[in-house]
Amino acid sequence: MKILSKEQIYEGDRLTAERQNVSSTDLMERAGTAIFNWMHMRMQGAQVPIHVFCGIGNNGGDGLVLARHLITHGYNVITYIVNCGNGRSKDFLVNYDRIKNVTKDWPKLLTCKEDFPEIHVDDIIVDAVFGIGLNRAVDPWIQELFVHFKSTGAFTLSIDIPSGLYTDKPIEPESSAVMANYTLSFQAPKLIFFLPETAEHSTQWEVLDIGIDRDYLMSTETEVELISKHEVLPFYKRRDKFSHKGDFGHGLIIGGSKGKMGAVVLATKGMLSAGAGLATAYIPECGYTVLQTAVPEAMALTDDGDDYIEDLEFEFEPTAIGIGVGLGTDPKTITAFEHFLKLNKAPLVIDADALNILSLSKKLLKLLPEGSILTPHPKELERLIGQWDNDFEKLDKTSEFSSKHKVSVVIKGANTITVHGNKKYVNTSGNPGMATGGAGDVLTGVITGLICQGYPPIEATLFGVYLHGRSADLALEDYGYQSLLASHIADGLGEAFIDLFKQPEQEQQQEPEPEKEAQQRRKAKRARR
Numbered sequence: 001m002k003i004l005s006k007e008q009i010y011e012g013d014r015l016t017a018e019r020q021n022v023s024s025t026d027l028m029e030r031a032g033t034a035i036f037n038w039m040h041m042r043m044q045g046a047q048v049p050i051h052v053f054c055g056i057g058n059n060g061g062d063g064l065v066l067a068r069h070l071i072t073h074g075y076n077v078i079t080y081i082v083n084c085g086n087g088r089s090k091d092f093l094v095n096y097d098r099i100k101n102v103t104k105d106w107p108k109l110l111t112c113k114e115d116f117p118e119i120h121v122d123d124i125i126v127d128a129v130f131g132i133g134l135n136r137a138v139d140p141w142i143q144e145l146f147v148h149f150k151s152t153g154a155f156t157l158s159i160d161i162p163s164g165l166y167t168d169k170p171i172e173p174e175s176s177a178v179m180a181n182y183t184l185s186f187q188a189p190k191l192i193f194f195l196p197e198t199a200e201h202s203t204q205w206e207v208l209d210i211g212i213d214r215d216y217l218m219s220t221e222t223e224v225e226l227i228s229k230h231e232v233l234p235f236y237k238r239r240d241k242f243s244h245k246g247d248f249g250h251g252l253i254i255g256g257s258k259g260k261m262g263a264v265v266l267a268t269k270g271m272l273s274a275g276a277g278l279a280t281a282y283i284p285e286c287g288y289t290v291l292q293t294a295v296p297e298a299m300a301l302t303d304d305g306d307d308y309i310e311d312l313e314f315e316f317e318p319t320a321i322g323i324g325v326g327l328g329t330d331p332k333t334i335t336a337f338e339h340f341l342k343l344n345k346a347p348l349v350i351d352a353d354a355l356n357i358l359s360l361s362k363k364l365l366k367l368l369p370e371g372s373i374l375t376p377h378p379k380e381l382e383r384l385i386g387q388w389d390n391d392f393e394k395l396d397k398t399s400e401f402s403s404k405h406k407v408s409v410v411i412k413g414a415n416t417i418t419v420h421g422n423k424k425y426v427n428t429s430g431n432p433g434m435a436t437g438g439a440g441d442v443l444t445g446v447i448t449g450l451i452c453q454g455y456p457p458i459e460a461t462l463f464g465v466y467l468h469g470r471s472a473d474l475a476l477e478d479y480g481y482q483s484l485l486a487s488h489i490a491d492g493l494g495e496a497f498i499d500l501f502k503q504p505e506q507e508q509q510q511e512p513e514p515e516k517e518a519q520q521r522r523k524a525k526r527a528r529r
């Protein structure tokens with residue numbers, strides 16, 4: 001799904017009005033009505049007091065449309081105008097007149113703290129104060145209003161975006177914005193729903209379709225895209241009946257040091273579970289027995305170093321290499337890594353200590369093959385690109401780094417974001433159960449395994465990040481957040497592949513046979529447990 005910028009949203013609105021021959025007032029009517037329908041379906045006429053707070057721009061106009069429909073359907077509505085300035089938008093004024101035609105209780109004007117209404121914890125607050133048009137710091141008394149919303153504990157529904165947040169920059173320090181329980185956003189989600197600093201303002205959100213011109217939405221290139229099943233499914237490569245292991249590449253995981261051999265085990269399992277034809281792990285001598293025992297499907301090559309890698313030489317050409325997990329940063333390992341980079345021709349997935357070595361010795365970045373995938377968690381990213389003041393600066397700096405070094409950067413976290421030059425892909429799968437040691441090692445293996453099978457590196461990355469998170473989501477059913485382990489993510493990857501082809505309930509008969517069979521086997525397995 002595309003995440004449109006503020007400018008693209010305004011352009012979409014303008015073009016829709018033009019192409020569908022409707023006015024901006026009609027579009028506002030659609031927007032307010034869509035919110036009303038959403039609420040009406042859930043509330044079914046319940047007489048809970050609904051406090052609708054409207055600003056004086058078009059977001060406020062949406063609030064007035066909603067309030068009008070709620071009133072005419074017999075709901076218990078109190079409407080307020082948050083008087084945040086003098087200029088009212090044209091469509092706000094149209095709807096201000098319209099609401100006066102359906103009720104004698106005209107909207108109450110709020111101009112200062114003393115005007116704030118009492119709100120009971122069981123009431124509902126609708127926040128239509130500011131939308132995407134916020135253009136300067138919010139006045140202190142309006143900030144206090146937002147704090148008041150929160151202090152009441154009432155369910156807060158934000159229209160389009162929680163008021164006080166910008167779409168494309170951080171809120172001012174010490175400023176406050178609405179903490180919405182639910183946000184109903186028009187046409188496309190906003191990037192801020194996914195960024196660590198702002199996501200808590202809109203933990204739950206939904207997109208409402210207000211009929212923006214389809215051609216415009218299809219043809220518009222956006223900087224940000226949301227990646228879910230719909231986006232990754234087209235990447236999936238089917239297996240030919242006569243295929244053999246040689247068709248799916250020979251992947252190599254390089255890493256491990258004394259006490260950190262599990263990282264290589266996890267990455268190697270991840271690589272095999274993602275479908276690599278053959279897997280080899282290159283490890284220091286002390287890891288030999290561990291590797292051969294823990295992953296019998298993989299081959300092991302040992303370095304001359306006993307406890308950590310010292311030489312990093314091998315005599316075959318891997319299809320793809322995942323490097324860095326559990327590697328350590330001993331000076332001999334660093335020298336071996338540099339030597340390896342000078343000779344290497346294979347596509348690389350670079351993680352953990354390999355990233356730390358690159359941060360220590362930035363000149364090595366020049367040796368990375370074009371299209372390499374770097375998978376830092378935030379701390380590793382900071383070592384690579386330096387500190388940032390806010391999430392937007394973090395993304396800008398990562399984009400700059402990605403373009404400069406011609407690599408893709410996977411910023412791991414709750415909403416993993418893959419940065420590929422100016423493009424940013426926000427992953428939607430995954431859960432806090434993944435905040436457990438080794439989860440990232442599995443991801444390194446999964447992406448490497450997909451590249452082995454011929455997926456172009458950026459597709460392998462988006463697909464891999466999605467499958468990895470999805471596997472963890474499916475594993476929650478058995479393990480819950482606390483007991484989910486990284487190995488469960490590797491073991492559950494098959495379920496994530498199968499899940500790609502699950503249809504909504506009524507269409508299950510159209511499922512491809514192998515996937516359906518596997519599902520039945522799963523069900524039987526569960527029943528046996």
Ligand SMILES: NC(=O)C1=CN([C@@H]2O[C@H](COP(=O)(O)OP(=O)(O)OC[C@H]3O[C@@H](n4cnc5c(N)ncnc54)[C@H](OP(=O)(O)O)[C@@H]3O)[C@@H](O)[C@H]2O)[C@@H](O)CC1
Pocket residue numbers: 010013014024027028031032055056057058059060062084085087088089129130131132133134135136137138139159160161186210
């Ligand atoms: N476009 C469309 O056709 C559709 C748009 N839709 C809806 O419109 C919303 C965007 O509407 P919008 O552009 O009018 O901006 P909005 O968010 O209401 O705020 C701007 C107002 O607030 C003011 N203001 C800003 N900052 C301020 C501050 N810090 N402190 C005080 N005042 C401040 C600013 O004042 P000014 O800068 O003019 O002084 C202006 O009056 C969008 O989110 C969606 O809900 C839907 O109806 C679908 C169709």
Ligand SMILES: Nc1ncnc2c1ncn2[C@@H]1O[C@H](COP(=O)(O)OP(=O)(O)O)[C@@H](O)[C@H]1O
Pocket residue numbers: 352376377412413414415416429430431432433434435436437438439440441442443
């Ligand atoms: N709260 C969370 N929600 C979703 N995914 C998460 C969360 N926390 C961590 N993850 C995912 O788990 C993995 C953790 O990777 P990383 O920090 O490198 O762990 P490790 O170094 O132990 O392998 C990443 O893929 C990250 O996106």
Ligand SMILES: [K+]
Pocket residue numbers: 059127128129130131158159160161162163
């Ligand atoms: K709002």
